[in-house]
Amino acid sequence: MSVENAPVVDVDEAAIPVEKKMYYRFESNDKKEFRVSELAIQQSETLNRLVEAMGYTSEDVENKPAIAIENIDGKTLKLVFQWCEHHKGEAIPVDDGSVPKIVEIPEFDAKLMDIDNGLLFKLIWAADYLNIVQLLNVSCKKVANMAQGKTPAQLRRVYLLPSDEEDEAAKRAAQEAQDPRAREVEEEFEERKRQGGNSFF
Amino acid sequence: MSHNFRENNAVYQGFILSQVILEIPCFEAYKSACKIRRENINYRDFEFIYMQFAGGHTELDVVVPEWTENDQTLLKMPPLVMEAIFSNFDVKTRFVLRKVSKTFEQVVDNTTHFCKELEIHLCTDYFELGFDDTYLIKYNFNSHEVSLEQDEVAITEHSCQNPFEAAMTDLKIIIKNLTIDQLGFLIMAGDEETEQLMRTLQQVHQDNGRDFRVTVLQAIIEVDMHQFLPLLETMDPSFLKEVAVSGDVLSETIFPGIYETNQWSNLKKLEIGLFVEFDQVERMAELNYFEVVTSITVEQAQQLIQTLSTSNTFAKCKLTSYNSITIAELARALDVTLENDGIEEFSHRIKLGNNGGALLINAKTEVLSYDRNQFQLFLCVEREA
The missing domain is CATH 1.10.10 (Arc Repressor Mutant, subunit A)
Incomplete structure (x- = not known):
């Protein structure tokens, strides 16, 4: 995809100081390209360090290939950069080890995270990978809020958690895959037990 | 249809x-x-x-993607992210989550969690666990019923064959990997139950492989027991800042042993609602704040003021002294001239030469019984910058 056609993240230009007005180009693992302001990048410790280390000039940003983020797809990266642009310039919370962290989910973040479970978990994973502290805080809070007032059966569905039976079946399948003889031995053992034998040997 | x-x-x-x-x-x-x-x-x-x-799609033609093993789910999150998610769950949600499956029960139990306030009450007829002024689990030993209340409204109730055993099992689950702002104990049961409670806590402490992370420890112990110090020693010294003890526990079970604990070195505040011999009081000047009941003489009052004035850590203390020094005697010891002998309170400021600042002393007396000549003296000393 060309840069011109890339999904450009909305930028509030008035909020960006003139000297900071530089946009970096990033590419997701499905080849979608994004332009992100320097100030927004500061929300991500990982990306901030990366661009600092690269030392790009305004010309480099335009002429060199977009910086590839190989572990994140375009749909997730778009959400990440939308979040970073909206929160650019905000102080990054410092983890002082205090628990629990008092986390409020702002309206913008709540709307941004009004997505399906699969995408939400991808967003959390991306926030963790890119070290975006506040995005990680709010998205973890959102996942935790989903458990409010639910029964164990409902939680199984919401969080895609296997039941004991499914766990047991998966374990058995894994064992069988490792050693096809294991199941036969187990069945033989069960059969002998049924026949009343005290010892397998 | x-x-x-x-x-x-x-x-x-x-x-x-x-x-x-x-x-x-x-x-x-x-x-x-x-x-x-x-x-x-x-x-x-x-x-x-x-x-x-x-998200704005309006055509009835949504194609659901095929989910694969590579898709992210809760169980696939990195450990630190799992910790972050789980730190947002309250105690009740954690209990529900434990019932999802045996595998998930282990996941839940192995993540750290936080509780602002945990109250543990062991009485003759019941055991109570209260969280954050919101949830209360009550185990009734007589009616064999276990109930859960939220904001004083009953949510569930079920009968249980052995409520005490159930209480200890639940306590183990709750307190495991828990960080608590304020942990309160009220113990008014027999020695056997009390010892069993302490054994349970010691067992969790061992299983956790680390000390209990508690900032404020409060204990009202209405039985004569020697378990307080061992309990104190299960607390993480880097977390524990305040301790308050009262009840019928003997001060000899706490002093001087408390000064030898690792927890003492980091403690900021101590409130002792028990009678403590004066020779154990002076060392409390190492704290930021202390409150104690004791019996002091004129010489001891002078000695205490001297110690407090040289302490680098001391900020405030409150002493209650029974039937020993009178307010007039204290005034004379501090070179304070009272208008008359019948005065019941005075304030006095002592300037501190080398360290700067001053000690503000407020003294007040209260007669408990005229017939028996019983009275108490309240002494409050505060350091001013």
Whole structure:
């Protein structure tokens, strides 16, 4: 995809100081390209360090290939950069080890995270990978809020958690895959037990 | 109807769209859909369609992607992210989450969690666990009932053969990997139950492989027991800042042993609602704040003021002294001239030469019994910058 056609993240230009007005180009693992302001990048410790280390000039940003983020797809990266642009310039919370962290989910973040479970978990994973502290805080809070007032059966569905039976079946399948003889031995053992034998040997 | 709903995708998606328009929460809409279709629908598929409509899609042609093993789920999150998610769950949600499966029970138990306030009450007839002024679990030893209240409203109640055993089991689950702002004990039961409670706590302490992370420890112990110091020693010294003890426990079970604990070195505040011999009081000047009941003489009062004035850590203390020094004697010891002997309170400021600042002393007396000549003296000393 060309840069011109890339999904450009909305930028509030008035909020960006003139000297900071530089946009970096990033590419997701499905080849979608994004332009992100320097100030927004500061929300991500990982990306901030990366661009600092690269030392790009305004010309480099335009002429060199977009910086590839190989572990994140375009749909997730778009959400990440939308979040970073909206929160650019905000102080990054410092983890002082205090628990629990008092986390409020702002309206913008709540709307941004009004997505399906699969995408939400991808967003959390991306926030963790890119070290975006506040995005990680709010998205973890959102996942935790989903458990409010639910029964164990409902939680199984919401969080895609296997039941004991499914766990047991998966374990058995894994064992069988490792050693096809294991199941036969187990069945033989069960059969002998049924026949009343005290010892397998 | 349910047949159409099951077989005709447009009808099914139309239903989901209607739920989005009516602003029915996703999970509620999902439950209705399961009811109408009379089958368990895959929640992830349902949610995907719901979210597409919520995002502005209006055609009934949403194609649900095939989920693969590579898709992210809660259980695939990195350990630190799991910790972050779990730190947001309250105690009740954690209990529900434990029932999801045995594997998940272990996941829940192995994550750290936080509680602002945990109250543990062991009385002759019942055991209570209170969290954050919100939840209260009560184990009634007489009626054999276990009840859960939320904001003083009963939520569940069930009978239990051995409520004490159930209480100890639940306590083990709750307190494991828990960080607590304020841990309170009220112990008014027999020695056997008390010892069993302490054994349970010691066992959790061992299983945790680390000390209990408690900032404020409060204990009202109405039985003569020697368990307080061992309990104190299970607390993480880097977390524990304040200790308050009262009840019928003997001060000899706490002093001078408390000064030898690792917890003492980091302690800022100590409130002792017990009578403590004066020779054990002076060392409390190492703290930021202390409150104690003692009996002091004129010389001891002078000695204490001297110690407090040279302490680098001391900020404030409150002493209650019974039937020993009178307010007039204290005034004379501090070179304070009282207007008359019948005065019941005075304030005095002592300037501190080398360290700067001053000690503000407030003294007040109260007669308990004229016939028996019983009185108490309250002494409050505060350091001013």
